Amino acid sequence: MKAKEGFKIREVCGEKIIVAEGVNNIDFSNIISMNDSSAYLWESLGGKDFTCEDMANLLTDRYEVSYEQALEDSKRLAELWNSAGIIDK
16 A cells, blocks of 8 residues: 555644645545544655555554554554545555
8 A cells, every 4th residue: 555645644723634735636525634643654654655564563663552453453544544545555
């Protein structure tokens, strides 16, 4: 997987969101809110090819969570990101 070009994380009123930059990506009907862990993953993985296993490793390195739980959460997050159209699988 890889994050699509033109999507950046920004903080707006204390909340982290993914925004599309550039005329071709403007779609205000689909704002993607991020919690701290998903924002951490987005920032850590930006511009790189990654797997759900890579995401799980980042989560276990930073948070007190089992690898199994981190992998399950990573798979769910990857599906959400894919459905939102912000990553290429």
